[in-house]
Amino acid sequence: MLKEGAIESRLVAGPLVVTTWPRSFLLPPHSRGKLLRDFNQSTVVVGHGYASFQANRRSLISFSDDVSLLVVLIDTNPFFWSTSSSSLNFHQFVSHVLVFLDLIVRLSQLNQIVVIATGHNTCDYIYDSSLDTDQVTGEGELPALYSFVLQRLEEFVDKDEKLGAKQEGLSEKRASSLLSGSLSMALCYIQRVFRSGPLHPQPRILCLQGSPDGSEQYVSIMNAIFSAQRSMVPIDCCYVGSHNSAFLQQASYITGGVYVKPQHLEGLYQYLATVFAVDLHSRSFLQLPRPAGVDFRASCFCHKTTIDMGYVCSVCLSIFCKHHDKCSTCGLVFGKVQSDAASDRKRKVPES
Amino acid sequence: MNNSEKKRMNGEAEEENEEDVEDEGRDAWERTYTDERSWEALEEDESGLLQPIDNKAIYHSQYRRRLQSLSATSAASRIQKGLIRFLCVVVDLSKAAGEMDFKPSRMAVIAKHVEAFIREFFDQNPLSQIGLVIIKDGVAQSLTELGGSPEAHIKALMVKLGCAGDSSLQNALELVHDTLHKIPSYGHREVLILYSALSTCDPGDIMETIQKCKKAKLRCSVIGLSAEMFVCKHLCQETGGSYMVALDEGHFKELLLEHAPPPPALAEFAIANLIKMGFPQRAAEGSIAICSCHREAKVGEGYICPRCKARVCELPTECRFCGLTLVSSPHLARSYHHLFPIEPFTEISARQFELSRVASKTCFSCRESLLTPGTNKAGPCAACTKCKQYFCLDCDIYIHESLHNCPGCESRRITPAAASATKS
Secondary structure, three states: OOOOOOOOOOOOOOOOOOOOOOOOOOOOOOOOOOOOOOHHHHHHHHHOOOHHHHHHHHHHOOOOOOOEEEEEEEEEOHHHHHHHHOOOOHHHHHHHHHHHHHHHHOOOOOOOOEEEEEOOOEEEEEOOOOOHOOOOOOOOOOOOHHHHHHHHHHHHHHHHHHHHHOOOOOOOOOOOOOOOHHHEEEEEEEEHHHHOOOOOOEEEEEEOOOOOOHHHHHHHHHHHHHHHHHOOOOOOEEEOOOOOOOOHHHHHHHHHOOEOOOHHHHHHHHHHHHHHOOOOOOOHHHHOOOOOOOOEEOOOOOOOOEEEEEHHHHHHHHOEEEOOOEEOOOOOOOOOOOOOOOOOOOOOOOOO | HHHHHHHHHHHHHHHOOOOOOOOOOOOOOHHHHHOOOHHHHHOOOOOOOOOOOOOOHHHHHHHHHHHHHHHHHHHHOOOOOOOOOOEEEEEEEEHHHHHOOOOOOHHHHHHHHHHHHHHHHHHHHHOOOOEEEEOOEEEEEEEEEEOOHHHHHHHHHHHHOOOOOOOOHHHHHHHHHHHHHOOOEEEEEEEEEOOOOOOOOOOOOHHHHHHHHHHHHOOEEEEEEEOOOHHEEEEEEEEOOOEOOOOOOHHHHHHHOOOOOOEOOOOOOOOOOEEEEEEOOOOOOOOOEEEEEOOHHHHHHHHOOOOOEEEEEOOOOOOOOOOOOOOOOHHHHHHHHHHOOOOOEEEHHHHHHHOOOOOOOOOOOOEEOOEOOOOEEEEEEEEEEOOOOOOOOHHHHHHHHHOOHHHHHHOOOOOHHHHHHOOO
């Protein structure tokens, strides 16, 4: 029986815990030779004077076509992470992701990263590499980026837990996270980048999701997907949960992104670095994993089973598997002209 | 004729001399130069370069006006939206379409924007169909049949661009009526006429044709390119469509794209029906079959009709052999935001924002500062009525026009208990 809103492994307890940071499974970024180009280690690790140095560099360098803005959506849903039976716990997951973020920053001086956390009760921005307030000096053995993100994640998880404590009846087995909220925030941020002028990095969204799909979010997620398709922003997904997520498979297919469900979660960083670190321009030269088949069949509203032939109400587009007399969603009777009680005008019944 | 022309020119010269004295003699185009003086709105920065004019406030006020008009019409009665539309676009290619008041010619401008309109239309209404009709030499011809593939329509239109002869509105209406009469009852029948001529040469009584169209529940809208005509106005009033005249190319594009989202449909216009549709699965990788649309052998691509197992190349389409409408669930999902629209945000003035004392003065979704740049005072912003979060004006426009999700409402988890508490 899990505690309401608690996750088993906390990120840090008290001051920054450095000694328990597991490094054995982390493959060094140096070995990804094909992807790394300029290796500006000194500018990332040395936090002192980092902000001004970065600003000066940016003004001298023009944007090439392989600069990317990566918006990472991290799933912090405690219901998923505490019950996940895989070999990856939240602690290890975050460490893989942090090294991946470091890799992105090192790939190009102009790459930008934004991290948004997807919680169970809320979503929030964690880190924005272009903000001056987010450049901090590193203390202790961890690089500045890691400690800052860890601290903010800790604060976010606390806030998420507090918001959940007010609610009752949370014994759901398949509790989903608020993916539609973080996707919407990511898309609004990307629109802001588009507005900032003719020179901007190419944006893409990377979704690191483990929680199952929430069917109540279907319409919002599809709206976000279509908006991303119109703005030409690919949505990639690395799914670390147990069964495939149909929503995210559709998202990647429709927007032209990549969907991967890693088989060996201990090597998550390797999947991230080889598949998702590639910028959009270089993707045309690489063979990235393609989905075997995306199931676009609909599910009927009455039984929630997938059907390949069904009946669709012409007014509200609800799907039924059998012929009904009345639509359960909009309440209209099929085949007859509706009488509109709200309207004042008299209506003549037409001859059918 | 020469004398009267000279007199007119002299008259205008006299008017120009007296323009400082009286205002009523001036035409509207003259007034834009003397009264509005748009060149004075230009500003220079310190180095002498021209600064772009800040159009943000103008865009936002235009967008809010659009939103108000939309919500006013929808709040009036229990309005349903016509989601399955059968639209006939009638393009007037008479001699008047060769006029050069729209650069390079009216015909070229119409063709360019109709292409953009067709793509936008199928993006917003994936289950609908378009048919193209042209009027040339007093005769109306059907360019393409009612179909759901944008490429076919655009290709057909680009080939047949030549203008000649008179324009006949009645012939066009007759042709459109015959085409749209045959479609099933659940579809909404619409006609969009792009009219450049100032007259119509009809073989019979156009009023009768208008009554016929009204009885057949055709909703005719007209976009005029030259001037307002009584016949078009009468047609639109009788059938419940909209009549607008374009002032220039930008305005024409705006008017045309206004017809892309589904119009509110009165309940009597279309009968609710259950339409049998198929949701085909993708064909297996590497399997070879002859597709029914191109009659060519294709490897691996395409979908299989669940009823007759024929191969089709793209969706949405109608199976050629068994007539089943084939769609995929994203096509239906594209129309869901018309059924579940989000409410408009309330506008918050700068003073109200300062009085509200929120913790962070940034937009909730894009984290851009809500303070006017350079000062410490808050600029105008918008707030959602349900989640009470603040958004900047650009996010407001983006959320309502493209995203259709409020990030604040989506980032909250509402339990059934809380939802019923807010309802009561």
